[in-house]
Amino acid sequence: MKNETSAAIQTENEQLKHRLDELERQKFELDKKIFELKVLYDIARETTTTQDLKTMLKVFLSMTMGTFGIVKGLITIYHDDKLCWELIASSGIDFTLDGKPIDIAAFQSFSQVKEAQLISDSCLEDAGCADTTFCQWLQSVPLKIWTPILADNQVIGGICLGEKISGEEYYQENLNLLSIIATNCALNIRNARLFQENIEKERIERENRELKRLDKKKNEFVNMVAHELRTPLTSISGFSELMMKKAETKPRESLVKFSKIIFQESDRLRRIINDLLDLSRIKSGKVEMEKMPNDLKTVIETACDNVQLTAEKKKIVLYRDLPASIPSFLFDKDKMTQVMLNLLSNSIKYTREGGTITVTARTTDSVVRCEVKDTGVGIPAADLKKVFEEFHRVNNELSKIERGTGLGLSITKSIIEAHDGRIWVESQEEIGSSFFFELPYKEMNQ
Ligand code: ADP
Numbered sequence: 413m414k415n416e417t418s419a420a421i422q423t424e425n426e427q428l429k430h431r432l433d434e435l436e437r438q439k440f441e442l443d444k445k446i447f448e449l450k451v452l453y454d455i456a457r458e459t460t461t462t463q464d465l466k467t468m469l470k471v472f473l474s475m476t477m478g479t480f481g482i483v484k485g486l487i488t489i490y491h492d493d494k495l496c497w498e499l500i501a502s503s504g505i506d507f508t509l510d511g512k513p514i515d516i517a518a519f520q521s522f523s524q525v526k527e528a529q530l531i532s533d534s535c536l537e538d539a540g541c542a543d544t545t546f547c548q549w550l551q552s553v554p555l556k557i558w559t560p561i562l563a564d565n566q567v568i569g570g571i572c573l574g575e576k577i578s579g580e581e582y583y584q585e586n587l588n589l590l591s592i593i594a595t596n597c598a599l600n601i602r603n604a605r606l607f608q609e610n611i612e613k614e615r616i617e618r619e620n621r622e623l624k625r626l627d628k629k630k631n632e633f634v635n636m637v638a639h640e641l642r643t644p645l646t647s648i649s650g651f652s653e654l655m656m657k658k659a660e661t662k663p664r665e666s667l668v669k670f671s672k673i674i675f676q677e678s679d680r681l682r683r684i685i686n687d688l689l690d691l692s693r694i695k696s697g698k699v700e701m702e703k704m705p706n707d708l709k710t711v712i713e714t715a716c717d718n719v720q721l722t723a724e725k726k727k728i729v730l731y732r733d734l735p736a737s738i739p740s741f742l743f744d745k746d747k748m749t750q751v752m753l754n755l756l757s758n759s760i761k762y763t764r765e766g767g768t769i770t771v772t773a774r775t776t777d778s779v780v781r782c783e784v785k786d787t788g789v790g791i792p793a794a795d796l797k798k799v800f801e802e803f804h805r806v807n808n809e810l811s812k813i814e815r816g817t818g819l820g821l822s823i824t825k826s827i828i829e830a831h832d833g834r835i836w837v838e839s840q841e842e843i844g845s846s847f848f849f850e851l852p853y854k855e856m857n858q
Pocket of ligand 1: 754758759762763786788789790791799804805806807811815816817818819820821822845
C-alpha cells in the first residue's frame with residue numbers, strides 16, 4: 413500500500429516536472445516573442461518620426477545594431493532604375509564612397525540570396541570582386557551577416573552586420589528576428605518612397621498649376637495689350653481716313669479737330685508702348701536699378717513741385733508732412749521720382765476739385781515709409797489689390813474723364829519691389845485713398 417502511494421507520488425512528480433519543463437519552454441518562447449515584439453515596437457516607434465528614407469534607415473540600422481550589440485554595420489538599397497546599389501546608412505565604417513554607387517559586382521553574389529545568412533570571404537572571392545574597396549571592408553570585418561530586404565520576393569536592399577561585441581555567435585533566432593526586421597524595413601522603404609513620390613507628384617502638380625496660371629495670365633495680358641493698342645489705332649485710322657476723303661469738303665476747323673485727335677491718340681499709343689516697355693524691362697530685371705546714396709526728401713519735394721501747377725488748376729491743395737531730413741540711403745533717384753510722380757498724379761486725377769493731398773514720410777531704424785493720401789473718389793474694396801495689376805482701371809466717373817493706361821501702378825510696384833520694398837493701398841469710396849510704400853532703409857544705408 414505504502415509502495416503504491418509512493419509510486420503514485422513519484423509519477424505525479426514526474427508529470428509535474430514534465431509540465432514545469434514544458435512551461436519553462438513556453439516561457440522561453442514567450443520571452444523570445446516579447447523581445448522580438450519589443451524590438452519591432454521600438455524600431456516602429458523611432459522610425460515613424462521621419463519619412464525621409466536616409467534618416468529612417470539610419471535609425472533602423474542603429475536600433476538593429478543596438479539590439480544585437482554590434483559596432484559595424486550597414487544598409488544598402490538597390491535602385492533598379494539606375495541598376496546600382498547605394499550605401500545608404502553605415503556605422504563603424506572607416507571608408508567613404510563619397511556618394512558614389514557601390515560597385516555592383518560587390519553585391520551581385522548575394523543579390524540573389526533571399527534569406528538571412530553568413531557571408532564568407534570565399535563568397536566574395538567567388539563573386540570576383542575581392543579587390544573593390546567595399547569588399548575589402550567586408551573582408552576586414554570579422555563575421556558578417558547579410559539579411560536581404562525583400563519586396564515582392566525581389567531583393568531591394570540588404571542589412572549587413574559585423575560580429576557582436578560579446579563575441580557570441582548569431583543564433584538561428586537572431587537570423588529569424590533579423591528577417592522580420594528586414595521585412596519591416598522593406599515596408600518602411602516602400603512607405604517612404606510612396607511618400608516621396610507623393611511629395612514629388614504634388615510639387616509637379618503645383619508647378620503645373622502655376623505654369624497654367626502664368627500661361628493664362630500671359631494670354632490675358634497679350635489680349636489686353638492688343639485691345640489697348642487697337643482702341644487708339646482705330647481712332648487714328650478712322651480720323652485719318654475721314655481727313656483723306658473729306659479734305660476738300662470739310663471746313664478747316666474740323667480738319668484741325670481731326671488732326672488733334674490723331675495727335676492725341678498717337679501720343680496715347682506712344683505712352684502705352686513706353687509704359688509696356690518700361691514694365692517688361694523692370695519686371696524681367698533688365699533695367700538695373702542705379703542704387704546710389706540719394707536724398708529721398710529732395711526727390712519727394714521735386715516731385716511735389718512738378719505737380720503743383722496741375723494740382724492748383726484743379727484747386728487741390730498739396731500738403732507736405734516731411735521730416736527735417738532723411739539721411740541719404742541707396743536708391744535709384746530717377747525711378748523713385750517716377751514712383752512719386754505716378755502716385756501724386758493719380759491722386760490729382762482721381763480727386764475732385766477742392767480736395768486735398770498730403771504727402772508724408774517717416775523713417776524708423778529699418779524702413780522709410782511714404783504715404784500719398786488724398787480726399788478723392790476712393791477705390792472699391794474689390795479693386796484694391798487689382799489696381800496694381802496691368803491695365804486695371806477702376807470704373808468711376810473720373811477714370812472716364814482722366815486719361816490713363818492702367819500701367820502706372822504696375823510700374824510703380826515693380827520699381828518698389830526692385831528696391832526690396834513693398835507697396836499697398838488703403839481706400840474708402842468717396843472718402844479717399846492712401847498709397848503707402850516702404851523701402852528697407854538700414855540695409856541700403858550699410
Ligand atoms: P491709370 O493710368 O489708369 O491711372 P494706374 O495703374 O496708375 O493707371 O492706376 C490704376 C487704376 O487705379 C486707375 O485707373 C484708378 O482707377 C485707380 N487709382 C489709382 N490711384 C488712385 C487714387 N489715388 N484714387 C482713386 N483711384 C485710383
